[in-house]
Amino acid sequence: MGDILVFVEHRSVSLREVSLQIISKADELATKLAGRLTAVVLAAKADFLPSDFSSRADRLIVVEDERFSDFDFTAAAEVISKIIKEQSPHLVMMGHTPWGMDLGPALSVRTGLPLSTDCVDITLDGTRVKTVRQLYGGKLFARVSFRDDSKGCIITVRPGSFPVAASCGRKGELVRIENAANLPASSSRFIEYLDTGAGEIDITQAELLVSIGRGVGEKERIEEIRELAGLLGGVVSCSRPVVDRGWLPKYHQVGTSGKSVKPKVYLALGISGAFQHVAGIAGAGTVIAVNKDKKAPIFRVADYGVVEDLFAFSDALKEELGK
Ligand SMILES: Cc1cc2nc3c(=O)[nH]c(=O)nc-3n(C[C@H](O)[C@H](O)[C@H](O)COP(=O)(O)OP(=O)(O)OC[C@H]3O[C@@H](n4cnc5c(N)ncnc54)[C@H](O)[C@@H]3O)c2cc1C
CATH class of the missing domain: 3.40.50.620 (HUPs)
Incomplete structure (x- = not known):
């Protein structure tokens, strides 16, 4: 028993x-x-x-x-x-x-x-x-x-x-x-693992994720967020629209059709908080959300919320980190 x-x-x-x-x-x-x-x-x-x-x-x-x-x-x-x-x-x-x-x-x-x-x-x-x-x-x-x-x-x-x-x-x-005896004949055959593109990073192992959503606005501005992630010692992840638009490869995606992550800190920038996204951060420690819409659903799951333009937040944080 x-x-x-x-x-x-x-x-x-x-x-x-x-x-x-x-x-x-x-x-x-x-x-x-x-x-x-x-x-x-x-x-x-x-x-x-x-x-x-x-x-x-x-x-x-x-x-x-x-x-x-x-x-x-x-x-x-x-x-x-x-x-x-x-x-x-x-x-x-x-x-x-x-x-x-x-x-x-x-x-x-x-x-x-x-x-x-x-x-x-x-x-x-x-x-x-x-x-x-x-x-x-x-x-x-x-x-x-x-x-x-x-x-x-x-x-x-x-x-x-x-x-x-x-x-x-x-x-x-x-x-x-x-040599376990009397194993029955297989009903299926393993052929190969298809690599979905593990990429250079594994967001499932990161302790700090700086995650961007559609609110980032354009691919060209992602570099600014990469810099922030670098200063924080974290890794960039994202919501699905960022992948669908070809701004980041699929292996960065968090959520039901992406990856489940469990960082100690999850910093969500310009992510609305759709359930398909939030389902992927159930194992996260502290969730910090930055969104210019104070009614964004992400604030319901966030431990800390900042109602602000994500780039204004990012610039201010970089300045603090640089001091
Ligand atoms: C079958 C299925 C599976 C899915 N799987 C996933 C999945 O795995 N992962 C996933 O993420 N989604 C998934 N989705 C999509 C999901 O439903 C949402 O559409 C998606 O999560 C929304 O992404 P987003 O928050 O980046 O974009 P949006 O919902 O468009 O939100 C953008 C947010 O950014 C804010 N914002 C805009 N500009 C700024 C700014 N300058 N500063 C601060 N905030 C700003 C806005 O206020 C808004 O809240 C799936 C959908 C379906 C149907």
Whole structure:
């Protein structure tokens, strides 16, 4: 009772950040539940795991098979559902990623456990698991509570929803399963990863984002904001219209059709605060908004708001930073 199982993802032979976020949250929940935390890694060779990774779980189950060099949905669903049936965890967690979106519903059907997808928060009411999900691109938040008599539950977690803990201090027992037998023939075939253009910067890892919206007015003025970001030691991100107009490449875009970000500080300049944008900054720390329209919806989610022309604000801040 109270055990948690986390499905760990990798891509191109490296551990995915989302799995560290989830296992950090799982550690917190497992402590409250006084349960054991198990991490499951399916890989051709799991030697990409950081040396301290096992300390993040009580037990690390590594299933090594060539089929798992990339995501093999059929084989993964077979192996994980078997582990769930054997161990009956209270909670199963995985990323709301292409892998998790495939795997979560399949595991729910195979194990009969209820599923809550795309969760941005997870809490406990006693031993009962509750989640918060975003609906309609972040316009609505739904609170989901699993039934008391549920024999467990499965959750897919939106990337960026939880911070990564420095360490978890668990003494990971390693269980290695090689050449998992009787894997069924695949119903799909992995072909390749198509790079969406990671670009020179990764806005998902930035601690300070200076984000520009349509209010910047023209491409030529973005350089002024770059200078500000440079002085602040931050990175430039943007809203979708900035990408649609070809002012910045897609990898700068924050939001439902862009990236979810989790900077310590998010400085939004000339961004109205449409829900598709705001959904991408749910994991941000302090949000500072600058907009010349005092009724702009971005002020509803901002910790600090400045009603001002963004360039006047930027110039004043640069002057202060230059002193
Ligand atoms: C399916 C779908 C997916 C979408 N996905 C995304 C997404 O991932 N990310 C995203 O951002 N959007 C997304 N959108 C678009 C979204 O609905 C909004 O249209 C968009 O976020 C608005 O961008 P904006 O705030 O930059 O522009 P606007 O809404 O035009 O706002 C510009 C703001 O700048 C202010 N402003 C103007 N000039 C100045 C100035 N000089 N100084 C200060 N303030 C000024 C204005 O008052 C205004 O509030 C999506 C839409 C759809 C339908």
